Amino acid sequence: xxxxxxxxxxxxxxxxxxxxxxxxxxxxxxxxxxxxxxxxxxxxxxxxxxxxxxxxxxxxxxxxxxxxxxxxxxxxxxxxxxxxxxxxxxxxxxxxxxxxxxxxxxxxxxxxxxxxxxxxxxxxxxxxxxxxxxx
Numbered sequence: 001x002x003x004x005x006x007x008x009x010x011x012x013x014x015x016x017x018x019x020x021x022x023x024x025x026x027x028x029x030x031x032x033x034x035x036x037x038x039x040x041x042x043x044x045x046x047x048x049x050x051x052x053x054x055x056x057x058x059x060x061x062x063x064x065x066x067x068x069x070x071x072x073x074x075x076x077x078x079x080x081x082x083x084x085x086x087x088x089x090x091x092x093x094x095x096x097x098x099x100x101x102x103x104x105x106x107x108x109x110x111x112x113x114x115x116x117x118x119x120x121x122x123x124x125x126x127x128x129x130x131x132x133x134x135x
Contacts, residue, residue, distance in 0.1 A: 007044055007051060015040055015051070080120055081107050087127055094130050099123055 021033035
């Protein structure tokens, strides 16, 4: 990896002074400070990217995303359609409105996505938790 070009410490101090003058109330002073700062950078054989980039830490390299395994499908004794119907028939009062709509939609599906299967499993666990607490 090539080293980043940097300004000599003396030039760096001068550049800091020029940049400090950029806040002046006088247009001419600001313009002159900008012109002198730009000349100093160019005379050093650098670009503003070199100057500013040298002051910043290197950008972190993106880490490869871990392969996420889909949640396991529930191992129900009956099909997802039967499971959804059973929950709706016997435990509808324990469900949110969204869960009721979701389960009703499952009764018309031939198969489930991994995400749908995971949500069905979550609802099943919720229902089982209510039943265990009620017992």
